[in-house]
Amino acid sequence: MADNLRIALAGLGTVGAGVLRLLAENGDLIAARAGRAIEVVAVSARDRGKDRGVDLSSYAWEDDMTAFAGRDDVDVVVELVGGSDGPALALARKALAGGKGLVTANKAMVAHHGLELARLAEASEAPLRYEAAVAGGIPVIKGLSEGAAANRIERIYGILNGTSNYILSKMETTGRDFGDVLSDAQALGYAEADPTFDIEGVDAGHKLAILASLAFGTQLDFAAVDASGISRIRAADIAQARALGYVIRLIGLADCDERDGTRHLFQRVAPYLVPVRHPLAAVDGPTNAVVAEGNHVGRLLFQGAGAGDGPTASAVVADLVDIARGNRMAPFSQPVDSLVASTPADPGDRRNRAYVRFTVADRAGVLAEITAAMRDAGVSIESMIQHGHPEDGGEEPVLVAIVTHEGPESGVARALELLEGSPALVDEPLVMRLVG
Amino acid sequence: MADNLRIALAGLGTVGAGVLRLLAENGDLIAARAGRAIEVVAVSARDRGKDRGVDLSSYAWEDDMTAFAGRDDVDVVVELVGGSDGPALALARKALAGGKGLVTANKAMVAHHGLELARLAEASEAPLRYEAAVAGGIPVIKGLSEGAAANRIERIYGILNGTSNYILSKMETTGRDFGDVLSDAQALGYAEADPTFDIEGVDAGHKLAILASLAFGTQLDFAAVDASGISRIRAADIAQARALGYVIRLIGLADCDERDGTRHLFQRVAPYLVPVRHPLAAVDGPTNAVVAEGNHVGRLLFQGAGAGDGPTASAVVADLVDIARGNRMAPFSQPVDSLVASTPADPGDRRNRAYVRFTVADRAGVLAEITAAMRDAGVSIESMIQHGHPEDGGEEPVLVAIVTHEGPESGVARALELLEGSPALVDEPLVMRLVG
Structure with missing residues (x-):
């Protein structure tokens, strides 16, 4: 058997x-x-002294993890510290520049x-x-960049954030509202104390940007991800x-269209309506799921x-097994200098059906106002459902939900512009697309 | 860029x-x-002359495909001829012995x-x-032997035969019987003229034996697969x-239990009841799905x-990409001589719930006979449903379906032994287990 693959682990x-x-x-x-x-x-x-339930006595300890990069007895550094910049990035740069392998679970970085x-x-x-x-734990990077390597990828989409999906599932089965379910999820450890990255689509956006680069051979462009969440x-x-x-599922979706020699990359994280x-x-x-x-x-x-320690560790060690076996694929499937630049695709051109929910003041004429705006923007309404009675003079705001026929996203956007500032609307409308 | 990976393709x-x-x-x-x-x-x-819709003029032609093994201008032979033995095996042996790579879609071989x-x-x-x-087209060999390489695999199961699944799905949506749906599937090209391998679980058994070896590090043992089908x-x-x-789904399922230094390998292909x-x-x-x-x-x-040309070609070319990239994993994930022998597990020890369907002559006392046999074999009945009225003296055989509580498979087997030869039963009982 060959020499051991010797690793140093940052983050416990x-x-x-x-x-x-x-x-x-x-x-x-x-x-x-x-x-x-x-x-x-x-x-x-x-913290060296903390009890983690694992015996560390047989490993060397470094207070400064960047010291791993200088150790001759280390082949691969495993970075599990987290954070897009700071110590994790310093370690990653130093390790790679010094010729050591790097395995990381750090999506933000x-x-x-x-x-x-x-x-x-x-x-x-x-x-x-x-x-x-x-x-x-899902081997989706491998599935995409190796298993599907013979294909032009036409679209990639999936459920990329476990916290959001847990909350949506719970809302579905219990009928309870977002805030309630989030509090429970935090108490159970399924959501963090500051859940912003998870529930606002940022974490899913990190993952989507990585998948998109691998799928389409485009340069990573997280800044261009159009991310919204479930709150x-x-x-x-x-x-x-x-x-x-x-x-309803929080979906990250990307596709890439080449026109006039330019790659138009569409990357969106948003709640979608998914057929049962x-x-x-x-x-x-x-x-x-991806x-x-x-x-x-x-x-x-x-x-x-x-997520979770077992599944994430499974993926980290699968990477180490690949390295130990001598699998030498380029980090982004093809050489980084061959990845092409892209421009963000104009979402207005995309055709789909949409669910639009309005929160309306309970006053006469509101349905006429909404439907007129839809008509003027060229949006065809398939169905409209209201909860409560907006025109019977009650005090509570009521919800009006519209499902449109298929049309360009620009149509719905135009209708909402026409309604902007209307005293009939007490909250910003919520738009969710339907997965076709 | 490195030299081309040069391939020869057997089977068009x-x-x-x-x-x-x-x-x-x-x-x-x-x-x-x-x-x-x-x-x-x-x-x-x-047949060299056949029109396949692809231009072959730029490739050398060999009437005898084993000649590929002797060509200095070939790095990898792609075998798409099929058949467990015969020309495919002769080609595979000669190519590998001569140091050429081999990529094959041939599950039987x-x-x-x-x-x-x-x-x-x-x-x-x-x-x-x-x-x-x-x-x-599913990269499941890769997912299992690389993506999940850090894990002891506890169980592997799935839907491994598209023809059977197509037939079961159609029976489900149309309410029609097996023979009808099979004829349609044959007319549509979803089932072969001789569908035996597909519908009797042999094809799924080939695939299961391969997955089991990869999952458990055991020597391939197709002969030990307990295969039944959907007919x-x-x-x-x-x-x-x-x-x-x-x-109902035709499931291939394998697990492996180590006791007293012996691996007990369970490999079964059978129709199972799967919760909706x-x-x-x-x-x-x-x-x-796996x-x-x-x-x-x-x-x-x-x-x-x-199945299908596109998905299968995708998997074949993914293998070629792996080889071109220099990925050199052992064919069975670990060196073949490190795979261990196993003994077939005794299914009698397995505990599960079972659906047992009897086809009974329409005569008095039959339900008492069946339930007595179940009782004497120690099988606890959860529910019993009959179609038609077995004790009202009609002429048509009727169906009696029993679902058992969880118990060892040996119990149901014993009950069926007790009923063997009974004039009340006009056909062999059908047993299907429930996925837990």
């Missing part, structure tokens, strides 16, 4: 401790598969600095891997969707646990 | 022609990803001769790849299952097209 939170547990439990089997053992040489974390890190990795001929950064969804929206035969018979509708709780549509393979679906 | 049926079309259409993109172009050098098929071929490949240090042999399922069974909240909320229940038509349960990653699901 749940995932870091999970990696150590996994290697201890499955080490023999991994060595048989990888052709060599994976050996933890050194570790680093903020890869989304923001992936190209720079890939350039460093390619210059040093050092491996850079980040399977755990997207969709937790404005109400129990009534979910009930409404259900009545129409849909469930669609495979993504059955994805409940913290599960993630669909890739290739021009020869058709629709591929990858599904599994999107 | 739908899949072979699909590979040529795919390479023509996506060649540039594949070269960018693989770091080198994939170049078809030579082809071979039974891999299931029967995979270990021998892997030994040849390892001795020659030549790659051997067969992603297309299992579940068509005895009636419309009434499907209606019954539906009433209980289940759909289970991800496999939503898998309709010719789609395939679930792998790992000890850290939990449940992974891979889903996509299980």
